[in-house]
Amino acid sequence: MESYLQKRHQLIREDRGRRVDAIHGKKLSDAEQRADRIVRDIRAAEAISVWGPESQAASGAENALLHVFPGMEFLTARETILGTQLFKILSKMPKGALLHAHLDATVNARVLLRLALGQPALHVRTHEHLTANSINDTLPQFQALPEAQFSALTSLTDDAYIPDSWVPLQKARENFHESLGGPEGFDNWVVGALMINPSQAYGTHNTTYKIWKKFASTFIVSNPLIRFAPVWTQYVREFFMSSIEDGISYSEARIMFWSECMFGADGQENIPHREWFVMYNRVLNEVKDEMKRQGREDEFVGSKIIYTTMRNITCEELEWCLEDCLSLKQEFPHLLAGFDLVGHEDSLRPLIDYIVPLKKFVERQKELGIDIPFIFHAGETLGDGTAADMNLYDAILLDTKRIGHGFSLVKHPRLMEICREKKIAVEVCPISNEILRLTSSMPTHPLPVLMNQGVTVALCSDDPAVFGNMGLSFDFFQVLVASEVTGLTTLGEMARDSLRYSCLDTQERELALSLFEKRWATFIDWVVREESKGNAAN
Amino acid sequence: MESYLQKRHQLIREDRGRRVDAIHGKKLSDAEQRADRIVRDIRAAEAISVWGPESQAASGAENALLHVFPGMEFLTARETILGTQLFKILSKMPKGALLHAHLDATVNARVLLRLALGQPALHVRTHEHLTANSINDTLPQFQALPEAQFSALTSLTDDAYIPDSWVPLQKARENFHESLGGPEGFDNWVVGALMINPSQAYGTHNTTYKIWKKFASTFIVSNPLIRFAPVWTQYVREFFMSSIEDGISYSEARIMFWSECMFGADGQENIPHREWFVMYNRVLNEVKDEMKRQGREDEFVGSKIIYTTMRNITCEELEWCLEDCLSLKQEFPHLLAGFDLVGHEDSLRPLIDYIVPLKKFVERQKELGIDIPFIFHAGETLGDGTAADMNLYDAILLDTKRIGHGFSLVKHPRLMEICREKKIAVEVCPISNEILRLTSSMPTHPLPVLMNQGVTVALCSDDPAVFGNMGLSFDFFQVLVASEVTGLTTLGEMARDSLRYSCLDTQERELALSLFEKRWATFIDWVVREESKGNAAN
Structure with a gap:
């Protein structure tokens, strides 16, 4: 058994011999070895406490989290990751x-949106009337306008809004209709158009071709x-x-x-x-x-x-x-x-x-x-x-x-x-x-x-x-x-x-x-x- | 460009030089070359007509088929595969x-079930009463019994059934309750316990650990x-x-x-x-x-x-x-x-x-x-x-x-x-x-x-x-x-x-x-x- 284990060890070393940690593997300091061990131990513990089938995350209310495991889908796991020791x-x-x-x-x-809201020249419009039904499929269009063309409109969501007309960004946000969530609803709408969400990546757009369409639209x-x-x-x-x-x-x-x-x-x-x-x-x-x-x-x-x-x-x-x-x-x-x-x-x-x-x-x-x-x-x-x-x-x-x-x-x-x-x-x-x-x-x-x-x-x-x-x-x-x-x-x-x-x-x-x-x-x-x-x- | 293409061709050949088709690649006969080309052409055509986003399969009613592509999930694609020229x-x-x-x-x-139904010694039981609610989570248990122990029961699904008592397989099928689909319902129940279905593989059991539980249960x-x-x-x-x-x-x-x-x-x-x-x-x-x-x-x-x-x-x-x-x-x-x-x-x-x-x-x-x-x-x-x-x-x-x-x-x-x-x-x-x-x-x-x-x-x-x-x-x-x-x-x-x-x-x-x-x-x-x-x- 001794000699078997020796041969095994040698084979593993050969197999991993080209890895970056083997190539550059200068002798690790005591502290590095300890830190590496500490991190491995935390990972092993969290593989059960955070990512195990009996974990808090698995028992969470959201369906998507029913399947938790280390390295699971990022968009579903993001909040859970933030709470781990390993991430800290x-x-x-x-x-x-x-x-x-x-x-x-x-x-x-959200930071981009904040930066944009600081600019009076930036305007927004939509190609359709925004309603609770249409908002998820309607993208905001933005543009910087010369001062001479600044718009006097004050709302993107009132009944009088004529599609494709520019509204100053700040006004559009301030007066975003209550039924669409008010200013916070505006932010969520814009951020939703700038990011990929889990139900897109793992549901409606779950192929490389489909998710690329959504991806391209964010740009x-x-x-x-x-x-x-x-x-x-x-x-x-x-x-x-x-x-x-x-x-x-x-x-x-x-x-x-x-x-x-x-x-x-x-x-x-x-x-x-x-x-x-x-x-x-x-x-x-x-x-x-x-x-x-x-x-x-x-x-x-x-x-x-x-x-x-x-x-x-x-x-x-x-x-x-x-x-x-x-x-x-x-x-x-x-x-x-x-x-x-x-x-x-x-x-x-x-x-x-x-x-x-x-x-x-x-x-x-x-x-x-x-x-x-x-x-x-x-x-x-x-x-x-x-x-x-x-x-x-x-x-x-x-x-x-x-x-x-x-x-x-x-x-x-x-x-x-x-x-x-x-x-x-x-x-x-x-x-x-x-x-x-x-x-x-x-x-x-x-x-x-x-x-x-x-x-x-x-x-x-x-x-x-x-x-x-x-x-x-x-x-x-x-x-x-x-x-x-x-x-x-x-x-x-x-x-x-x-x-x-x-x-x-x-x-x-x-x-x-x-x-x-x-x-x-x-x-x-x-x-x-x-x-x-x-x-x-x- | 000529010399570039030559270098490129050479590089591709080196890169693929260890493939089985390169190693054993005896000179292919004319017929083999033609057959290979025919199959590539059919594959390319069906990649669009069968597996393309505009294909019949994609426009089918079932949600799971909304994402069609060549090599997609087998359990969802099986029927579609059967209809292809390539499969034929x-x-x-x-x-x-x-x-x-x-x-x-x-x-x-289904063949196994047919073979089993030919054997009077084979009996079936369940650990719980079968109802429309419980049937999907209740597995059939089978056993061959010595003739002296053959059961006189005639139904697995009538109200008088006492859980865990053996019923002759044929009788259990014949008298499977109408509300559970009758004999056909029996067959589907047994076959469902012997196979993995798409909603298990791609939904409820969508991790290696979970699907192995279902997998093991079929055995x-x-x-x-x-x-x-x-x-x-x-x-x-x-x-x-x-x-x-x-x-x-x-x-x-x-x-x-x-x-x-x-x-x-x-x-x-x-x-x-x-x-x-x-x-x-x-x-x-x-x-x-x-x-x-x-x-x-x-x-x-x-x-x-x-x-x-x-x-x-x-x-x-x-x-x-x-x-x-x-x-x-x-x-x-x-x-x-x-x-x-x-x-x-x-x-x-x-x-x-x-x-x-x-x-x-x-x-x-x-x-x-x-x-x-x-x-x-x-x-x-x-x-x-x-x-x-x-x-x-x-x-x-x-x-x-x-x-x-x-x-x-x-x-x-x-x-x-x-x-x-x-x-x-x-x-x-x-x-x-x-x-x-x-x-x-x-x-x-x-x-x-x-x-x-x-x-x-x-x-x-x-x-x-x-x-x-x-x-x-x-x-x-x-x-x-x-x-x-x-x-x-x-x-x-x-x-x-x-x-x-x-x-x-x-x-x-x-x-x-x-x-x-x-x-x-x-x-x-x-x-x-x-x-x-x-x-x-x-």
């Missing part, structure tokens, strides 16, 4: 970098609010601040440059892309200054922009975008981190359609002596051998620096090998994948396959404003509870990798990593100290 | 071997019907005949030897294991003779038994079973194919608990000069690093010949490598995995990962009487529609592998494979001919 610990953990998030979906929907609703410069700058600031609060020290935000201008304070669509960069940079410096004033400069290393456009445009349109991207890179070399194409891979155009302009883009960079890595979305699909799945081949042949999602990458042994050889990291978005119905819950997510194959993974939130997974704590939580192999030290290594595989330059990266180590040590000490107080994480 | 083709395809099926769940539940209900020798022999015959009708030429049935005896015609529990083998062998020879009489001997190569017991017994009990298995192997060397432990891996004992007796079993075989390969269930779980997942390490360290399920094998790079090196095939049961909630539907099943890693796969039905996936056509169908890479020729190679990795001896295997090739060629010609008639598969 993870929310204090330094997360490293957020490498995959679409800027337009990074700020809490259509939020776009005119966010792409209004006075809101946008505050929105970016909120994104930075809330990320910092969750322990994210650096981010690379994907920004959609599909429209050529955003709306300015004057209600005209006249703010070109370069101004977006100027504004982003200004907010970045303001936040850095503020963190410094608070003595917290170690918590924020910075943020860069990944230029993105939609994967439904023509090659000619793409060429324009790529030239635009080149000139922005020349003007803002430290701010522009990479290029990507976004949108629903299963229904839009595959990368193979764009090879010629994309190759030309690489040539142009050489001519100009600049470097804009591709950071492509690829394989965000359940397809096996479909165009969306095949995007992985093209992303890799085009030398993508990282892969966005790569959900179907686990099907491709040679591509995983190349990812290891060429150090291509995968931006895995667990909660996004689950809500967008690529996986029914975390235990069925292919993440462990990737990790055990030695493919570098950075956990990401993707569109937290739509999903409700603000920060990275929720995604780290869902990953941690769905595996017995992964522990706190594994999450720490993944956080380090998010910095290592970022677009920070060498010097920035070294700094970011050394700051991370300081915070990590403090965090580990805190976990151990809280537990030894017999009072972990309370 | 696959039902004619020669399947090779069925390597993973639990004998007690291999015969259509408790069917056991006394099947383990009655006069039924058992007919049951085995039905298993062989229905398998043959679906194109299965050989099977290895897992038989549960947990109880020491089954009931004989005299209503006594007095038929020992060796008699089971004698009966199995007799039926086998009868069916062979009958096939010969029909000039169809090429369609049936034979069947063997995998000795199984429950993975909840003590080591002492296991030792008894293993000795039992050894003596059966000595008496029936050609009939006993292997040894396995079965039951819910997530809740029962892991293999590591049984290492000592299992190792001793191997030693005993050497002493006796016999060979009984382990063919272990392992990794039938969503766990990552749980005891059930870790069963894979032990199965492999114990030199398992094949792996039953291996659902979590995709997480283990070293173990997949060993499977390739040591030629360990995995018995993948797609529909079983889906109904037992390891995967929400076929597109999320990890099968493509295994296939692309070059792990040999045999598709299996597991417990078709409970799931309704009789034969192998349904499992082949679900796999085929969920991938654009897999084609008809891939399925053919998988069918060949099922014979190659069976426990047939060399000579038997060669024969089975050569008979398969003959039937395969006929099948391919039929596909091509039907299509050229403009009338494929009608």
Whole structure:
């Protein structure tokens, strides 16, 4: 038996030898080993007390909660997660970098609404009369108007309202009809249009295609609010601040440059892309200054922009975008981190359609002596051998620096090998994948396959404003509870990798990593100290 | 672009180089290429006409069918599948071997009930009064009684019925109360207790733990019907005949030897294991003779038994079973194919608990000069690093010949490598995995990962009487529609592998494979001919 156990131990070690915790596994400190053990014990206890069939959550009134288990559907589990000790610990953990998030979906929907309500230029309208029957199927349309066109209407919901006429946002809210819930009903209506709810994800829209329709509609609703410069700058600031609060020290935000201008304070669509960069940079410096004033400069290393456009445009349109991207890179070399194409891979155009302009883009960079890595979305699909799945081949042949999602990458042994050889990291978005119905819950997510194959993974939130997974704590939580192999030290290594595989330059990266180590040590000490107080994480 | 496409083609070829269709990919005949193309075209057409959002199925009245897609939940899709051209083709395809099926769940539940109704010794009772309210939660209990104990009761449902008293099965059916549907209501009640229905799998029992409770209960209900020798022999015959009708030429049935005896015609529990083998062998020879009489001997190569017991017994009990298995192997060397432990891996004992007796079993075989390969269930779980997942390490360290399920094998790079090196095939049961909630539907099943890693796969039905996936056509169908890479020729190679990795001896295997090739060629010609008639598969 002794020799059997030895052989078994050796086999397990070989099998897990490519995992991030084995590769980087420097000798763990005593404190790290203790913290890891503490977290495993809490996870095991909560697997029964919180997620077991006899738990409080299971006996709750809501039907959807009848099936509780660790890593269950996020939208149903969210409130329960918030009450766990494990989540309290993870929310204090330094997360490293957020490498995959679409800027337009990074700020809490209620905060966005609050920001919008501060702007007299913003108006709202509906295409139909709002009634108790129609409200769930009727989306609010927003727009910033020039002062000359400000509307004198005061209600969106009185009988006299003529569909498609603009009402000032604040008035529409103030006078939202009592029968629809008054101002609070207004907020819920708007937030409902900006987010995916459980009955959509797990009921009415329970396929990747259907949930993508709802998902896309949230961007259509939020776009005119966010792409209004006075809101946008505050929105970016909120994104930075809330990320910092969750322990994210650096981010690379994907920004959609599909429209050529955003709306300015004057209600005209006249703010070109370069101004977006100027504004982003200004907010970045303001936040850095503020963190410094608070003595917290170690918590924020910075943020860069990944230029993105939609994967439904023509090659000619793409060429324009790529030239635009080149000139922005020349003007803002430290701010522009990479290029990507976004949108629903299963229904839009595959990368193979764009090879010629994309190759030309690489040539142009050489001519100009600049470097804009591709950071492509690829394989965000359940397809096996479909165009969306095949995007992985093209992303890799085009030398993508990282892969966005790569959900179907686990099907491709040679591509995983190349990812290891060429150090291509995968931006895995667990909660996004689950809500967008690529996986029914975390235990069925292919993440462990990737990790055990030695493919570098950075956990990401993707569109937290739509999903409700603000920060990275929720995604780290869902990953941690769905595996017995992964522990706190594994999450720490993944956080380090998010910095290592970022677009920070060498010097920035070294700094970011050394700051991370300081915070990590403090965090580990805190976990151990809280537990030894017999009072972990309370 | 030319050179890009060349590089891309090469990369795809490398990536898919370990697939069964690449490895065995002898040059395909013209007919095979045509048949493969025909099937791909039908699949593409039906992906829209049958499984598209605008299809008939989608517009059907039943809510559950609102989400239709290729590879969707089997229990909801079953009727729709039966109407497809693709299914008609696959039902004619020669399947090779069925390597993973639990004998007690291999015969259509209605057929089992019919067989049972022919036996006056069989009785039924309930623990509660059956009413319209209680019927769905009350299971029938069956038992064969000795003639002296035959019951004179005539109804299970009249007011005078005293719970727990036996009623002759035929009488209970005949006089089943009108308000419960009469005899037809009786049949539906019994069949409902023997099968899993969609509202259980996808509603009330929608987790692996919950559905296993229902699943296990079906065996408790069917056991006394099947383990009655006069039924058992007919049951085995039905298993062989229905398998043959679906194109299965050989099977290895897992038989549960947990109880020491089954009931004989005299209503006594007095038929020992060796008699089971004698009966199995007799039926086998009868069916062979009958096939010969029909000039169809090429369609049936034979069947063997995998000795199984429950993975909840003590080591002492296991030792008894293993000795039992050894003596059966000595008496029936050609009939006993292997040894396995079965039951819910997530809740029962892991293999590591049984290492000592299992190792001793191997030693005993050497002493006796016999060979009984382990063919272990392992990794039938969503766990990552749980005891059930870790069963894979032990199965492999114990030199398992094949792996039953291996659902979590995709997480283990070293173990997949060993499977390739040591030629360990995995018995993948797609529909079983889906109904037992390891995967929400076929597109999320990890099968493509295994296939692309070059792990040999045999598709299996597991417990078709409970799931309704009789034969192998349904499992082949679900796999085929969920991938654009897999084609008809891939399925053919998988069918060949099922014979190659069976426990047939060399000579038997060669024969089975050569008979398969003959039937395969006929099948391919039929596909091509039907299509050229403009009338494929009608």
